[in-house]
Amino acid sequence: METALCRLTGVRHPVVQTGMGWVAGPRLVAATAEAGGLGILGAATMRLEELAAAIREVRERTEAPFGVNLRADAPDAGQRVDLLIREGVRVASFALSPGERLIGRLKDAGIVVIPSVGAVRHAEKVRAQGADAVLVQGAEGGGHTGAVATTVLLPQVVDAVDIPVIAAGGFFDGRGLAAALCFGAAGIGMGTRFLLTSDSAVPEEVKRRYLAADARDAVVTARIDGLPHRMLRSALTERAESTGLPRRLPGAVRRAAAYRAMSGASWRELVADGLAMRRARRLPWDAVLLAANTPMLIRAALVGGDAEAGVLPAGQAVGAIERLPSCAELITGIVEDAARVLGSAPGAANPRS
Template sequence: MSNPLLEVIGTKYPILQGAMGGVAYHQLVAAVSEAGGLGIIASAGMDKETLHEEIRKTRELTDKPFGVNLMLMSPNIADMIEVIAEEKVPVVTTGAGNPKPVIEPLHQAGCKVIPVVATARQAAKMEAAGVDAVVCEGNEAGGHIGTVATMTLTRAVSKAVKIPVVTAGGVADGHGLAAAFALGASGAQLGTVLVASEEAPIADNYKEATVSAQENSTFEMAREIGSPIRLLQTKGSDHLQEIIDNGGGREDFEPVSLELLVKGAKGDTENGTVTIGQIAGVVEEVRPVKEILDSMIEEADQVISSLSIL
């Protein structure tokens, strides 16, 4: 049976790499694409030249498809789209804003457009607007999140739309991928498990914090200001909470959040932040990206073939 997601993203495996700020740079992006998935550059906080450079460095390491993520609340979104068009990036994922205004210009540039959604209603609106697929990200994911758990959200979204659905939040192995397929998804987006990859260009102690975490180690904050995020408890997360407690809004929170995320990724996991998902409790070791993806596909196939409980 053909997988409709593969027709959209042009990869060997129906796996996307999440656009994790401070993590999703060319080293990881290229490794994921080389391994058969779709690597995605996190453009948040970049200027035009930095994005150009990341795209070119990625192409030096792989000739496979990859994408760029756009945070739509970014003030330089028009510049980012210009770079994507110039560089002929094949796939764009979007978050943190309404993607409707950017769908047409991205399509005109030859890009497939895949927004991240948090509800089935959002997914249906995006399908009507002409996007090529949707990522439905559940509450257990790391980083910015919605309110609905992945299992419920995946099924609701897959019933609401006919375009390919990608599950995000709570997938770290073949069992999770098989579950996503069973719920109607055509693939999965991975984040936390790729933080714990050899190729992730982050400090070793950030990776160790990920593999040491349990399924109940993370917590959610900042929903009251419209910027919900899941992360580990650190001095960095305490600082973010102080911003909220002092009356700060999303516009105050987000720049500091990105700054602390990068600080954590560079190794200061005490004063920075570690934005990982609940599935960290399943991630037991740091492995090469190719091993992570190959074993996930093999295990998913075995799980699906062996299901005989009914």
């Protein structure tokens, strides 16, 4: 099932494992790549030297192409781009617009640039800046998300830009891939579905918590870090919803200090990071302080295994997932099912892919 995404990135199947912080490490990325999908390292939570080591480890595990997700507003974004260029990484993805300068540097080095967007105007913006493709996430998706459903947003973006579009938000099986192709997408991106594989390093007890969840348990709250964030309902989300900002800020500052110590950053670097985030996302200062919560709270759950005290990012697809296949089983099954659905559809669809 070759699409424009496959031809652009060199992968065999139009299935993308998104760059989830603390989750998308070398093991998961390499397993995805070996299975023919596009695995993307979640580099936003890695120090520069950790990212370099992670890229080397993926290379030791597979010769297939893979990508790295970067924060465009990170103070060391330029150094990270330099690293990707030196290492010859195939794809660079971004959660925010990377701007013409970074896109130009990456493309001059032969690296495919795929920003993620949540609105039509953002897709048009990154296309004008030179992006090679775009990943569009609808409201069903986990983590930071928008308010428009994938089934409404996706066709609008497909109509608005002339580059390959990857659909994300609510996908978990072959029927979803078939539907996305019929909408005109060139593939699908999945986070929660890849988190719930046997190749994911997330603790088993946390995976069981996800498997037991209903779609309605994947709630959206802005009380954790100041931005709409879809995650599993927990004791933490209940406390956040019932606690005012003044009582939440001291905890946010403590966790920011913990993240600074863990990352090796200086307070000056942390402040510079906050300033960059404030400019890029147009956040008020209280939201910037709360945003310092996110890395440590997600780490507490997805690395430390504390499902009640940490954040469990989750898309609504969590309610449809019941087992933990390997990445190879997952991708093979999705592609085969999608081919079967498309082949049996009345008047067989001819997706623009």
